[in-house]
Amino acid sequence: MNEKATVLVVDDSATNIQVLAGILKNDYLVKVANSGQRCLDILTAGPLPDLLLLDIDMPDMDGYEVCRRVKADSDMSKIPIIFVTGMDSDDNEEYGLTLGAVDYITKPIRPAIVQARVKTQVMLKKQSDKLTFLAFHDQLTSVYNRYFMLEVAGQKVARTLRDGHSLSLLLLDIDHFKQVNDQHGHLVGDQVLVAMAQKLMEFNRKDDLVARFGGEEFIVLLDFCDKDSAVKKAEILRQAIEDLMPAGLKVTVSIGIAELRSGKESFNDMLKRADSALYQAKEQGRNRVVVAID
Ligand SMILES: [Mg+2]
Known part of the structure; x- marks a missing residue:
């Protein structure tokens, strides 16, 4: 989080790029694009990047068009854009702002102005990133929270049903977790949860999603x-x-598994089946894996 923020400077003039990059390079990681x-x-x-400094007047594709495309892309749209424009040009500040830019810098470039405007917008971006992170992650373990899982799960299920590939769910519950808390205190209980989440993340592939779903349930x-x-x-x-020994304790998990039924199953139905499988795993003596019936 303490790394330097990245600013992408976009300008068709090599001189402008040089000037802007020179002003920012001590405080930011500066990348440049000449079109x-x-x-x-x-x-x-x-x-x-954390910010775009975008020249308006460029051949082929002007800054307005770049802004439009960035704001239309769900991944890129959160990058703040500051337009850089010539004083004497008829670039329309109001128009730029309606496209979603956050600020304007007019040429000739004044270093103090550039530094101040960039600093403000980068700070706001960092705060916004942090709030987004907190909204979607479990504060103790830093894996995704229940809210985010439910948000994304619906989309994944819809896509799976449409595309016909497979989607499976593991529901993990720490065995006898209440005893850990009762015998060793909640701080140790928290250490167990954190270590457990880290282990789950270690085995995470790009397409997997790990979330803390409830107290000791992932x-x-x-x-x-x-x-x-x-x-x-x-x-x-x-x-x-089982091999992990978090906080020096032997901890095991029971795991219920369900694969999404082809046809029309909802995430909730799949979750219910995984939950029954988990219940069976507990009944059969814990520290085991049970698959739900299709
Ligand atoms: Mg230009």
Whole structure:
């Protein structure tokens, strides 16, 4: 979080790029693009910058068009844009702001103005990122929270039903967690939850989603993963947690698995089946994996 923020300077004039980059390079990681298209290419390739300083008057694709495209893209749209415009040009400040830009800097460039405006917008962006993170993540373990899981799960289920690939869900519950809290206190209980979440993240693939769903309950949503692969993955996780010894304690988990039924199953139905499977795993003696019936 303390890394330097990244500013992408977009201008068709090499001189302007040099001046702006020179003003910002001590405080920011500065990237440059000499055309609108080059800017979009850089954004598409990622990682996304924290701010765009965007010249309006450029050949081929002007700053307005770049702004329009950035704001139309769900991933890029949150990048704040400051337009850089010539004093004597007829660039329309009001128009730029209606496109979603947050501020304007007029040429000739005055270093103190650039620094102040950029600093303000980067600070707001960082605050907004932090709030977004807090809204979607569990504060103790930093994995996604229940709210985010439910938001994303609906989309994943819809896409899975449309595209016909497979989606599986692991519902993990720490065995006898109440005893951990009762015997060793809540701080130790928290350490167990954190260590457990870290272990789940270690095994995370790009398409997987790990969330803390309740007190000692976690969900791993496995995209492009059928029931058989989910069982293998769950067994590896179960073993890894048995070996983990968080806070010096032997901790185990029971895991219920469900694969989304092709046709018209909802996330809730899949979750209910995983929950029954989890219940069976508990009944059968815990520290085990049980798959829901289709
Ligand atoms: Mg220009």
